[in-house]
Amino acid sequence: MLRGVIFAATLLLSVPALAGDAPYTVAPHLFDVSRPDDLGLKPAAGTQTITIYSPTAGGETYVNGVVLFGFKNKLYAQWQTSQKDEDSTDTHVVYAVSEDGLHWSAPRILADVGKTIRTSGGWGSDGKILTAYINIWNSDFHTGGRAFAITSEDGEHWSKPKPVTGADGKPIDGVIEQDPHSLPNGRILAAFHLQPGVKLAPYYTDDRSGLTGWVRGKMANLPHEGLAKENLESRELEPSFFLRPDGCAVLVMRDQADSFRQLASQSCDGGRSWTTPVLTAMPDSRAKQSAGNLSDGTAFLVNAPSGTKLRSPLALSLSKDGTHFDRAILLRAGPPPEIHFPGLYKRPGYHYPKSLVWRDALYVGYASGKEVVEMSRIPLSALR
Structure with missing residues (x-):
C-alpha cells in the first residue's frame, strides 16, 4: 500500500504547473515523496506544538474548523x-x-446548539470591535x-447575531x-459558498467591520462533475488568500x-475580477488549507502536501515573491495520532489549518484527528 501511495504522489509531483497560467510555481x-512521514522536511528552530482543547469521555469529542485571531493583546x-x-445537528461553535x-481558557459558547448545524466562520475586527462569524446551515451541507x-468590545460579552449583508443591504445567500x-x-477580501449547496464565489467589502x-467579485468556476450535476457544489472550495509585492491577491x-x-x-x-482558476504544481490532500503573508511580505501556504487523501504531514511552504515557492518547513510529521473517540468522518490527520501572524510568531491552528484542537507556533526569526 505504501508503494502505491508513493507512486501516486510521485506522479502528482511530476506534473508541472500550467506554464504561463498558474499564479505560482513550486520548486x-x-x-x-520517498519519505511519506515527513516528505524530507525539517521543523524550524523553536517550533512548538500547543494543545488548546483535548476531549474527555462524555464530553465533546468532535472538533474542526480551528481559526485563530488576535484582538486587544489576546489570542x-x-x-x-x-x-x-x-x-x-448538535454541531455548534x-x-x-x-x-x-x-x-488557554476552557471553551466558551459562541453559537449554542440549535435546530441545524452551526459551524465556525472565522473572525474579523476594525481594531475596536471583535466580530465572530457563525455559519448556520439550512438542513445539511x-x-x-x-x-x-x-x-464584542471585550471578547466576553456578545451581541445578538445579525446576517452578513451585501452592498444592497440584503443577507448574502451563502456561508x-x-x-x-x-x-x-x-x-477586506473573503469568499462565500453560495446556495443552493456550496458554490464558491470571491467577495470584497470596504466596510472595515466586515x-x-x-x-461579489467576478470569477468563472471550472466545470465539475459530482454534486455539480445537481448544481450543489463548485469544483473550487474552501479558499485562502495571500498577497504579492505587485499588489495582486492570489486565491488558493x-x-x-x-x-x-x-x-x-x-x-x-x-x-x-479574478482569473479563471487553474491547477498549480502544489500537491494537496483535497482539504482546506491556509495562506497569508509574514510580516516581511513573504507569502506562505499551509497544507498537507501528501498528494493523497492523507492529511499528514502538515507543512509550511514559503515564497519571497509570491510567485515561486522554494522553501518548505515541517509543522507536524506522520504517522498522525490515532483516533481515541470514534465518530462519523473522523480520521487521522491534521485537519483544516488556519494561520495567523501574532506578535513575533506564526501560529497555525488545526484539528488533530478531528478531536484535539492544537496549534503550531513558529518564531518569525526562524523563517528569515
Whole structure:
C-alpha cells in the first residue's frame, strides 16, 4: 500500500504547473515523496506544538474548523464541536482565549446548539470591535446556509447575531469562509459558498467591520462533475488568500475533482475580477488549507502536501515573491495520532489549518484527528 501511495504522489509531483497560467510555481523536488512521514522536511528552530482543547469521555469529542485571531493583546481560537459526529445537528461553535498563546481558557459558547448545524466562520475586527462569524446551515451541507455575525468590545460579552449583508443591504445567500484578509488600503477580501449547496464565489467589502457592503467579485468556476450535476457544489472550495509585492491577491483553493493539487486564481484590481482558476504544481490532500503573508511580505501556504487523501504531514511552504515557492518547513510529521473517540468522518490527520501572524510568531491552528484542537507556533526569526 505504501508503494502505491508513493507512486501516486510521485506522479502528482511530476506534473508541472500550467506554464504561463498558474499564479505560482513550486520548486522541483521540494517534497521528497520517498519519505511519506515527513516528505524530507525539517521543523524550524523553536517550533512548538500547543494543545488548546483535548476531549474527555462524555464530553465533546468532535472538533474542526480551528481559526485563530488576535484582538486587544489576546489570542482567540474558534472552532466547531459536537458530542461525537461531524455534521451532526448538535454541531455548534465555541472559542477559547489566551494572553500568551501558550495557556488557554476552557471553551466558551459562541453559537449554542440549535435546530441545524452551526459551524465556525472565522473572525474579523476594525481594531475596536471583535466580530465572530457563525455559519448556520439550512438542513445539511448540500442545501447550504447563511453567515451571521456577533460582535464584542471585550471578547466576553456578545451581541445578538445579525446576517452578513451585501452592498444592497440584503443577507448574502451563502456561508463565509473562515479567514478574511485585508488589503493595504483596508478593503477586506473573503469568499462565500453560495446556495443552493456550496458554490464558491470571491467577495470584497470596504466596510472595515466586515458586517455589510459585500460585493461579489467576478470569477468563472471550472466545470465539475459530482454534486455539480445537481448544481450543489463548485469544483473550487474552501479558499485562502495571500498577497504579492505587485499588489495582486492570489486565491488558493481546494480541488474537488481529485487532482490532489491546489487550484489558484489571482486578482490585480482589488478583488473586483479574478482569473479563471487553474491547477498549480502544489500537491494537496483535497482539504482546506491556509495562506497569508509574514510580516516581511513573504507569502506562505499551509497544507498537507501528501498528494493523497492523507492529511499528514502538515507543512509550511514559503515564497519571497509570491510567485515561486522554494522553501518548505515541517509543522507536524506522520504517522498522525490515532483516533481515541470514534465518530462519523473522523480520521487521522491534521485537519483544516488556519494561520495567523501574532506578535513575533506564526501560529497555525488545526484539528488533530478531528478531536484535539492544537496549534503550531513558529518564531518569525526562524523563517528569515
